[in-house]
Amino acid sequence: MDLASQIYERKSCRNYLDEEIDLDIIKDFISKCRPLNENINYYYEILTKDEVSVRTPWSAPYYLALYSEEKENYFENIGFVFQQVSLFLQSIGIGSCWVGMASPKKKKSNFVILIAFGKSEKMTRDRSSFKRKDLSKISDYEDERLVPAQLAPSAINSQPWFFKHSKDGFDVYQKKQNILKRQVFKNWNPIDMGIALAHLYVENEETFDFEIKNDFEELKGHTYTGSIKI
Structure with a gap:
């Protein structure tokens, strides 16, 4: 799995196909991601679009809802861990996009941000x-x-x-x-x-x-x- 090559062609996707994907392979990858700070506890949920309040003109079939305890660099840690996930998704043909203007409908403490993801036809671009x-x-x-x-x-x-x-x-x-x-x-x-x-x-x-x-x-x-x- 060559995640590094994804850096040079990755595109934040805002157009998705309404198709099911294998979530187990994603969960398995997340369990192996390296954190920036091992002393920060974090967790995630995989939600459908019906479980999310979105304030963007587009939506995705799935969302990663990210949560973290509040410690020094916890925002950076979330970005560090889940950008690895974003690159992995790209490598297996799944598009994604960090979404600041959205939140889970069922409020939980320590919510940080969402990542939209799903199959997409427009996932890559030229370096230029x-x-x-x-x-x-x-x-x-x-x-x-x-x-x-x-x-x-x-x-x-x-x-x-x-x-x-x-x-x-x-x-x-x-x-x-x-x-x-x-x-x-x-x-x-x-x-x-x-x-x-x-x-x-x-x-x-x-x-x-x-x-x-x-x-x-x-x-x-x-x-x-x-x-x-x-």
């Missing part, structure tokens, strides 16, 4: 069609190793990540949004950070490591997320 910031804009200097993060999806394509080279990897920062955008992106952008880190993990599975330093450098206009080795 990605609208992303240049590598020089997401790091202190251009580094091709960051392309997987560069291509990560984010809320309204906000691309909040910034990478600063360190002695043994990168210090990772999230861009601070203005006051108005902060109200929209306050939960979504930390998830986006986890999604970008998932792409770097999938591309560097044997060497990837994440830690939170005490001696990180403050970066104006950004908040520190953690540090990685790839």
Whole structure:
């Protein structure tokens, strides 16, 4: 199973076929996903479209409802784990899309976000069609190793990540949004950070490591997320 190749052609799907899919293979993959932080408990439910309140002009036949205990980096952890799932779904011919404007009809505590998924006829795209910031804009200097993060999806394509080279990897920062955008992106952008880190993990599975330093450098206009080795 080559998840890394999915990074370069993945597309957030908003058109789905109303067909049943094998959910057991998805559950099995989720059980094997690596978390960003092993000390954070999280769980998920698979819901149908009838069990979800959706505020988008489209819907999907299935949704992953994601839940987590509230600890440091728990949004990032959700993004990290379930972007692995999104890439897996793509690899077996199932489209998906992170959905911030939806929630389960039956309210439960610790709900974080939904992922829509289902069979779709339009799941891939050419690398040239990605609208992303240049590598020089997401790091202190251009580094091709960051392309997987560069291509990560984010809320309204906000691309909040910034990478600063360190002695043994990168210090990772999230861009601070203005006051108005902060109200929209306050939960979504930390998830986006986890999604970008998932792409770097999938591309560097044997060497990837994440830690939170005490001696990180403050970066104006950004908040520190953690540090990685790839």
